[in-house]
Amino acid sequence: MPTTDITAALLIIGDEILSGRTKDKNIGTLADNLTALGIRLLEVRIIADDEAAIVTAVNALRARFTYVFTTGGIGPTHDDITAESVAKAFGVSIDIDPRAVALMEPEYQRRGLELTPARLRMARIPKGAALIQNSVSIAPGFIMENVIVMAGVPSIMAAMFNDVAPTLTQGAQLFSKTLTLARAEAEIAPYFSAHQDKYPDVIMGSYPSFHGGKYKTELVLRAVDQDLLQKVADELAALLTEKGLL
Amino acid sequence: MPTTDITAALLIIGDEILSGRTKDKNIGTLADNLTALGIRLLEVRIIADDEAAIVTAVNALRARFTYVFTTGGIGPTHDDITAESVAKAFGVSIDIDPRAVALMEPEYQRRGLELTPARLRMARIPKGAALIQNSVSIAPGFIMENVIVMAGVPSIMAAMFNDVAPTLTQGAQLFSKTLTLARAEAEIAPYFSAHQDKYPDVIMGSYPSFHGGKYKTELVLRAVDQDLLQKVADELAALLTEKGLL
Numbered sequence: 001m002p003t004t005d006i007t008a009a010l011l012i013i014g015d016e017i018l019s020g021r022t023k024d025k026n027i028g029t030l031a032d033n034l035t036a037l038g039i040r041l042l043e044v045r046i047i048a049d050d051e052a053a054i055v056t057a058v059n060a061l062r063a064r065f066t067y068v069f070t071t072g073g074i075g076p077t078h079d080d081i082t083a084e085s086v087a088k089a090f091g092v093s094i095d096i097d098p099r100a101v102a103l104m105e106p107e108y109q110r111r112g113l114e115l116t117p118a119r120l121r122m123a124r125i126p127k128g129a130a131l132i133q134n135s136v137s138i139a140p141g142f143i144m145e146n147v148i149v150m151a152g153v154p155s156i157m158a159a160m161f162n163d164v165a166p167t168l169t170q171g172a173q174l175f176s177k178t179l180t181l182a183r184a185e186a187e188i189a190p191y192f193s194a195h196q197d198k199y200p201d202v203i204m205g206s207y208p209s210f211h212g213g214k215y216k217t218e219l220v221l222r223a224v225d226q227d228l229l230q231k232v233a234d235e236l237a238a239l240l241t242e243k244g245l246l
Numbered sequence: 247m248p249t250t251d252i253t254a255a256l257l258i259i260g261d262e263i264l265s266g267r268t269k270d271k272n273i274g275t276l277a278d279n280l281t282a283l284g285i286r287l288l289e290v291r292i293i294a295d296d297e298a299a300i301v302t303a304v305n306a307l308r309a310r311f312t313y314v315f316t317t318g319g320i321g322p323t324h325d326d327i328t329a330e331s332v333a334k335a336f337g338v339s340i341d342i343d344p345r346a347v348a349l350m351e352p353e354y355q356r357r358g359l360e361l362t363p364a365r366l367r368m369a370r371i372p373k374g375a376a377l378i379q380n381s382v383s384i385a386p387g388f389i390m391e392n393v394i395v396m397a398g399v400p401s402i403m404a405a406m407f408n409d410v411a412p413t414l415t416q417g418a419q420l421f422s423k424t425l426t427l428a429r430a431e432a433e434i435a436p437y438f439s440a441h442q443d444k445y446p447d448v449i450m451g452s453y454p455s456f457h458g459g460k461y462k463t464e465l466v467l468r469a470v471d472q473d474l475l476q477k478v479a480d481e482l483a484a485l486l487t488e489k490g491l492l
Contacts, residue, residue, distance in 0.1 A: 017290075018287045018288065020274055020281050021422075024273060028266055031264060042264065042294055043299075044290075047288070047289055076431050077452040079450065080452075117436065118432045155456060185321050186364045187364075196325075205262060208321060208399060209399060210383060
């Protein structure tokens, strides 16, 4: 499969997603943003707020992908254990970081809030990590080697990703073309499969949907080479038109 | 953590979710349904339509959880490789299954459609699997030991889950109580943490959100013992009211 070699995994940490109480909004946002940067998101995992599960997942994923993004579990309450768990995964210590306090102190002062022990919990950063700015609620995320630790609240996650994005190594962008047909997948399948066999350098996927008794199938073609993509998409469209399917 | 011992993982198979092209709708549905059955969803993975990735994930998850649910990749096109990959994970053969053909044949006849090789691809079932009924588009899912293989289209996934649900072993249901406060998490954290320490048999999570410059925090308490849950929630509400936080 011809593609970028810059890869990523996303690790979502939170009981509330697994219980169904909170519906995830970060997967789609991060997938869109990484695709736009030519970084190929190859795996997402959602796990509980459980130290052993976090340590295992962080270590499994950081060995396999260029970047690992985590969301969730960096707030001020007892169930926020992501920072400690990431420190443990890397075998480093964690403590209140003066750089984080320096970011938080003036903003909390301005708002007339005290830096209580609970708030200072959000300043705990593993030794050796770089900070990620949080323009929404100030308490920072952090980057530890190739692991990028962000908040779970979608607006804060987005703010942190915006701070990190310019520092990421971008990959070769995959361009895409979509053909939409009011047909069941199975009618198109033989032509589409043959087309994939003919052009192995273009990634082809077929995405069916079914609403109100009507079939719809979207054929998505993706490639790094934009000229090839155009040629292969045009040829597929001509073939399906000839067969009376498009 | 006091909880049910019936566990589950969800494996979502599909490039289109990882690229951001399709936004997942199945995680929330399945999480809600499993929670209602007292089955604890402990991990979700999203992976690409890639045989090695599917085989590895299926084998890793089926060893660790009571049930593994998969969605996606069982349609008629060349990129639908879930059934073959699950057969490979179990080391069994796969072929067109007469039971699946018997389900599909009358429905396709009724609709005046031919059972083409592409459509018959959807009748390929690993040896030894039980079929899952699909009331929406007929082509079945299947159950191989503790692995439950369903379609990715949300309406079809829901239909298949409805067929499977009555056969699942239910766990002890976790009941929940939620307190909602117009406060930042950090203000509540010390009291909430102390309450968790006092009552380790109740799982307590804090879920902040931030809209239009206003903080909101939901404190969720969960327990198998409904009387204990009520008592612990009432005590927390009284404490937070006394502190002027609720």
